[in-house]
Amino acid sequence: MAVLRLMVEVGEAPEAALARLRAVRPCAVETEAQRDWAEQGGRRL
Numbered sequence: 001m002a003v004l005r006l007m008v009e010v011g012e013a014p015e016a017a018l019a020r021l022r023a024v025r026p027c028a029v030e031t032e033a034q035r036d037w038a039e040q041g042g043r044r045l
Contacts (some may be wrong), residue, residue, distance in 0.1 A: 004029055004038040012037040 007017035015036045018035065029035050 001029055001038045003033070005041075009041075011017045027029055 004014075004021055007021065008014050012020075014035075018029060018032055029038060
């Protein structure tokens with residue numbers, strides 16, 4: 001989640017960042033809640 005958040009923070013589109021991250025680590029970001037957290041700026045849900 002943290003890596004996805006950083007990728008989004010530096011300007012990568014969330015969908016592209018997640019695809020690139022999962023290419024290296026397929027189990028990264030397993031739930032929608034985790035994805036939402038990472039894509040929404042790390043705010044608490």
